[in-house]
Amino acid sequence: MKGNCLIFSAPSGSGKSTIVQWLTKEHPELNLEFSISATSRPPRGTEQHGVEYFFLTPEEFKAKIDANEFLEYEEVYTDRYYGTLKSQVEDMLENGKNVIFDIDIKGGINVKNFFGERALSLFIQPPSVEELRKRLVGRATDSAEQIEERLAKAEYEMSFAPQFDQIIVNDDLDTAKAETLKTIHNFLNKE
Numbered sequence: 001m002k003g004n005c006l007i008f009s010a011p012s013g014s015g016k017s018t019i020v021q022w023l024t025k026e027h028p029e030l031n032l033e034f035s036i037s038a039t040s041r042p043p044r045g046t047e048q049h050g051v052e053y054f055f056l057t058p059e060e061f062k063a064k065i066d067a068n069e070f071l072e073y074e075e076v077y078t079d080r081y082y083g084t085l086k087s088q089v090e091d092m093l094e095n096g097k098n099v100i101f102d103i104d105i106k107g108g109i110n111v112k113n114f115f116g117e118r119a120l121s122l123f124i125q126p127p128s129v130e131e132l133r134k135r136l137v138g139r140a141t142d143s144a145e146q147i148e149e150r151l152a153k154a155e156y157e158m159s160f161a162p163q164f165d166q167i168i169v170n171d172d173l174d175t176a177k178a179e180t181l182k183t184i185h186n187f188l189n190k191e
């Protein structure tokens with residue numbers, strides 16, 4: 001049996017990746033596999049090629065766009081491309097895996113449109129823009145300028161929340177995790 005798609009999108013810093021990583025680690029019964037995106041941004045901290053992302057040069061990324069190798073891609077920030085390789089996802093679904101996408105808003109909407117009923121799209125929403133600012137400052141991986149750029153983008157991105165199947169407000173992490181799990185169970189058991 002073919003697998004399904006679980007799409008997670010959010011303004012950056014909303015705790016989306018924490019929830020996604022918790023699911024893949026603590027819930028093996030869900031048969032999840034992480035869709036590894038390609039990006040032209042350099043690795044941060046301990047990130048490794050083929051683990052968090054496939055790190056490509058902008059030239060390599062553009063060559064794959066021309067070869068039609070992406071299911072979707074976005075230039076998320078200037079000259080910073082992110083995209084989902086078709087080959088990655090198809091192999092996993094064929095093997096019956098439920099593929100998790102940790103992806104930006106537009107990408108999430110594009111993947112949902114592509115897979116339709118076979119995809120559940122979740123929007124992880126931070127409690128407020130002020131709270132998001134605190135989290136990004138606390139994370140200390142971005143410059144002040146990058147943080148302002150992300151916050152302006154976050155405000156705009158919040159307006160897309162109603163286009164998702166489910167909004168999960170990440171006010172309290174444990175509550176958000178429990179709600180995410182319940183939503184996924186309902187979706188997978190519908191079949």
Ligand code: 5GP
Binds near residue numbers: 084103106107108
């Ligand atoms: P970061 O640089 O913090 O890892 O990610 C920046 C943004 O790119 C995040 O919103 C992340 O979800 C998004 N992103 C990661 N992978 C993909 C992808 O394959 N496609 C698209 N469209 N966005 C992605």
